[in-house]
Amino acid sequence: MSFGLAVAGGLWAFHKLLPQKEAPHPKCLVILAHEDWPPYSYLDKDVPSGKSVALVSEIFRRIGIPVEFKCYPFSRALMLLQKGQADAVVDVSYATDRESLLFYTEAQRKANDCMKDALWLSEYVLFAKRTETKSLKFNSLQELIDKKSSIGVNKGYSYTKCLFDAGIKLREYATPELAFNALASGETDFYLLEKNIGIETVQKMGLQEEIAPVDGVVFSKPYMLVFARASQYPGLKRIMEAFYSELHNMRASGELANIMGRTPARDKLAKPQRPLIFVCEEWHPYEYIENGKVAGLDAELVSCIMARLGIPYKIEFYPWSRVVMLLEKGKADAVLSISYKENREKLLHYTEEQRLFAKNGHIPKDFLWLSEYVFFVKKKKLDTIEFSSYEKLKDDGWRIGINNDYSYSSEFPVHALLVAKKYASTEDGFRGLIADEIDLYPMDKIVGLATLREMGLQDSISYIPRILFSKPYLAPFSRFSDYPDIEGVMKRFYAELLRMRESGEYKELYDRHILPLLPRED
The missing domain is CATH 3.40.190.10 (Periplasmic binding protein-like II)
Structure with missing residues (x-):
C-alpha cells in the first residue's frame, strides 16, 4: 500500500470566529491520520476515510479552512510532525512526552475533563486466539505478570503508563496487521489494541475464526485532533480556537454523537450466514407463541429493533433450564427477559448501568x-x-x-x-x-x-x-456466542431501545400489550 495518499476537502467560506478581513488561506491545512485504524481513520480505495475523518472534515468545512488528509503508519506520522511537514494529527491521545511536539489544550491534559476537547473514547482490550478467549477474562496486569504472559504492542503507541511500569513482557510490532499475524502464529500470547479497531482489523484480515477479544477492558482513554507546534500554518492559534469551539457546539447539539455513531460502508460487519438467535421461555404477555407465531411486547420490540439494525434473527422458546444450557454452550446469542445477577457475568454481557442496579437500586435505562x-x-x-x-x-x-x-x-x-x-x-x-x-x-x-x-x-x-x-x-447477549462483534450488536440494540422509549414508541407498545391485563380500579 502506498503512503502519502491524500484528499483535499473543506470550503473557503469564513466562520465568524475567524477574522473577517483575512484573505483566504492559500494552502490546505495538512492533517495526518492512521492509514489503517478502522472505523476511525483508514484508507479506503486510496481515499482517507472513517468516522474521525468525517467529523474533522465537517468541522473545518464549517470554519472555512481547506484541509488535506495524509495517511501513514503512526511512527512515520510522528516523524513528519517533528519535521514540520504537517499541521495537525487526528486520533492521537495525550502523553506528556508529546508536549514538545503537539499543542494540547488544558482540558486534554486534565483527566477529569479530558472528553471536552476529545473526538471519541477508546476501550483497549487484549486479543487472543479464539480457542482461549472463552475461558479468559482480564482481571489485572499483575495476573498477566504472574502467568509470564507476553503482550504484543505497537511501536510509537503511548498506551498507558502503568502498562510499561508493570514489568510485563512486551513485544513491539510496526502495525496492527503484523501484531495480529504474530498472535495467530503463537509468537505472542496477547495483543493489546483498541477494541473496535481490533475487531475491524481482524475481520479485514479474515482472522475472525481464529482471533477474538478477551472480556474486560484494560484501560480507556480519549482520542483527539491535536495541532503541531512545528506548523507554520498562518493563524494556527485562531484556527485551534475555532475548531474546538465548533467541536463543543457539535457535542452539545448531538451532532458529534451522530457522526461518531454512524458506521461507514467499510465499517459494517460482514453479514453472518445465520440469523442471531434469541432464546427465552414463554412469558405472557412479553414473549410467547400464539397461533404458531411469536407474539408479545418483547417480540415486537425485538422485531422493530432488529429491522432497524438490519440483522436477521430468530426467537426460540424452551424451558428456562434449557435456555441457560443453550447460552452456556454457545448455541444461542441472546436471551429475553432475564435479570442481572453477579454469577451470570461469566455467561452474559451486561452494561454498567445494569450492574449498578444491584448496588444502588437505580433502574437502568436499557431495560425491556x-x-x-x-x-x-x-x-x-x-x-x-x-x-x-x-x-x-x-x-x-x-x-x-x-x-x-x-x-x-x-x-x-x-x-x-x-x-x-x-x-x-x-x-x-x-x-x-x-x-x-x-x-x-x-x-x-x-x-x-x-x-x-x-x-x-x-x-x-x-x-x-x-x-x-x-x-x-433485560436482553443481555451471550459471552459464548460466536456471532460477529456480539457485544457491539448488544450496544446498538440497547441504543435503538432507548430511542424507542424516548420517541414514545415503547409506551404505545407497552400500553397495547399490558394495560388490558391490569385489574380495573373501582
Whole structure:
C-alpha cells in the first residue's frame, strides 16, 4: 500500500470566529491520520476515510479552512510532525512526552475533563486466539505478570503508563496487521489494541475464526485532533480556537454523537450466514407463541429493533433450564427477559448501568420491562393467609413453590421459606397451586395474570397485593456466542431501545400489550 495518499476537502467560506478581513488561506491545512485504524481513520480505495475523518472534515468545512488528509503508519506520522511537514494529527491521545511536539489544550491534559476537547473514547482490550478467549477474562496486569504472559504492542503507541511500569513482557510490532499475524502464529500470547479497531482489523484480515477479544477492558482513554507546534500554518492559534469551539457546539447539539455513531460502508460487519438467535421461555404477555407465531411486547420490540439494525434473527422458546444450557454452550446469542445477577457475568454481557442496579437500586435505562413480583394463591385461601412477614408464613406452615434456576432477588428470602416444590414453568407452578401441592407461588404480577387468563384459571387463582420485590428485565447477549462483534450488536440494540422509549414508541407498545391485563380500579 502506498503512503502519502491524500484528499483535499473543506470550503473557503469564513466562520465568524475567524477574522473577517483575512484573505483566504492559500494552502490546505495538512492533517495526518492512521492509514489503517478502522472505523476511525483508514484508507479506503486510496481515499482517507472513517468516522474521525468525517467529523474533522465537517468541522473545518464549517470554519472555512481547506484541509488535506495524509495517511501513514503512526511512527512515520510522528516523524513528519517533528519535521514540520504537517499541521495537525487526528486520533492521537495525550502523553506528556508529546508536549514538545503537539499543542494540547488544558482540558486534554486534565483527566477529569479530558472528553471536552476529545473526538471519541477508546476501550483497549487484549486479543487472543479464539480457542482461549472463552475461558479468559482480564482481571489485572499483575495476573498477566504472574502467568509470564507476553503482550504484543505497537511501536510509537503511548498506551498507558502503568502498562510499561508493570514489568510485563512486551513485544513491539510496526502495525496492527503484523501484531495480529504474530498472535495467530503463537509468537505472542496477547495483543493489546483498541477494541473496535481490533475487531475491524481482524475481520479485514479474515482472522475472525481464529482471533477474538478477551472480556474486560484494560484501560480507556480519549482520542483527539491535536495541532503541531512545528506548523507554520498562518493563524494556527485562531484556527485551534475555532475548531474546538465548533467541536463543543457539535457535542452539545448531538451532532458529534451522530457522526461518531454512524458506521461507514467499510465499517459494517460482514453479514453472518445465520440469523442471531434469541432464546427465552414463554412469558405472557412479553414473549410467547400464539397461533404458531411469536407474539408479545418483547417480540415486537425485538422485531422493530432488529429491522432497524438490519440483522436477521430468530426467537426460540424452551424451558428456562434449557435456555441457560443453550447460552452456556454457545448455541444461542441472546436471551429475553432475564435479570442481572453477579454469577451470570461469566455467561452474559451486561452494561454498567445494569450492574449498578444491584448496588444502588437505580433502574437502568436499557431495560425491556420492570417486574413486580407477588404471591399468587388459590382464591379460597386468600383470606386465610396472613402475610405480615416471611417468618409468619413459615411459622404458619404455608408451602412455597418456586421455579428452577430463577434468581428472584436478595429481598426475597427463599432460604427462609418452606419451599415444597420446584417447577419448570409458570404454568406448572399454577397447576401446583390448583393441585394443592403448594399454597403460595411467587411470580411477576403481569406474567401471572396473563398466564392465568391463557390457562382459564383467572377465577380460581388470585394474588396478595403486597409486592415482594421489583427488578428490571433485560436482553443481555451471550459471552459464548460466536456471532460477529456480539457485544457491539448488544450496544446498538440497547441504543435503538432507548430511542424507542424516548420517541414514545415503547409506551404505545407497552400500553397495547399490558394495560388490558391490569385489574380495573373501582
